[in-house]
Amino acid sequence: MEFIQRTLAKKKSGHSVRDLVLNECAKHGGKPQLMGYARPIAKGDERVRAMEKVTEQLGFSIGEHLTLAYEIEEVLLQEFDESMNINGYSSAFFSDQGYSPQEAYQFCAILVASGVTACYLDTYDRPPETFLPMRCEDIDYQGPPPRPVPPREE
Template sequence: MKMNNNIIEYWNTQRGKIRSRKGGWRVGKGVFCHGYNLLEDLAGSHSYFQVLILQATGRLPDKKFADWCEAFFICLSWPDARIWCNQIGALGGTVRASVVAATVAGVLAGDSRAYGQRTLVEGLQFIQGALKEKRRGLTARDIVHQECKRQGGKPQIMGYARPIAKGDERIIAMERVGKELGFDVGAHLSLAYEIENVLLDEFDEGMNIGGFVSAFFSDQGYSPKETYQICSVLIASGVTACYVDTYDRPPENFLPMHCDDIDYQGPPPRPVPEK
């Protein structure tokens, strides 16, 4: 395979060295993070969520936004082993895996285009694109119909609708938190509510927490990529809770099955031919 000489030259400049644009430990001088001294400037004077967002984006947010994000993480920290990613944690506990292995595996299971933190990427892309369309003259109804047309006539818009239940109680909690912290409803969130009204009117489907958060992060100036980076371990504490729940019981207690619990629909039993 022919290798691009520019790539080889670049690799040679990196050989035997670790470079960072984020920071690091300078022996005798301190630990630095995006220009801040981690131990002197941040520890004790800023919250963990402020530093988490700084590490993920390179920008230190005000405490108000960091507190809002912390509340959002709490809203996604359900200790319910029926949730697919939490089941991974529960299975880890029941087979006596380490808490780190089980939690990380659960977080990976949440990294899905259909559910979990990755959906925020598409949610932000949608609402940011929708606001651009609105500023070009389209109404919320136009945007919904345009998106439904792309989806074959179905209202499958990321950030809207929800399996099993109607509505989303987590939005109510985050609206309360936003009001208490003094946040205004921005342009993206305002449009998200308009789109929700159209979907409720025509399809009886409302906004979910992903749509709400996508609009909120957009109003705070965050990109889809930055939001995904901030929320990388969004569901971790719920996974850990389900791990601890099964670990504290006898081994292999989580969802044991009989052979006849399995609805086998393959070929019927057949003899193994003799050699």
């Protein structure tokens, strides 16, 4: 949410969406590593289309943050063949509803809890070691070393 809100403020001050997106990508070595866009394994995000339908059925209009989110997606599609994911959609939607990032994080925490509960219930009667039977130590990762986490922008 901080990204979409910060980017909207910059757009309103006269910056082009294309330049904003490409400048953000430049911070990550020219790669589209924007929170709310792209997915590490799959192309596209079917959850976005589902949420668009719900948004329309409930009578919500597309606000300025969601409009910007689609503009960002268009640049990313043209330049990198990457699209918005559910986090980008949700961040823009919640921003349009007037929520702060902290408020959205607080009420979205229940989504994680409900997912964990569903996994627990699904595996409760299964034999031991059948839920996530691989341990982190079982993975022989041979890729690049972890990169440092950049400092938080204010």
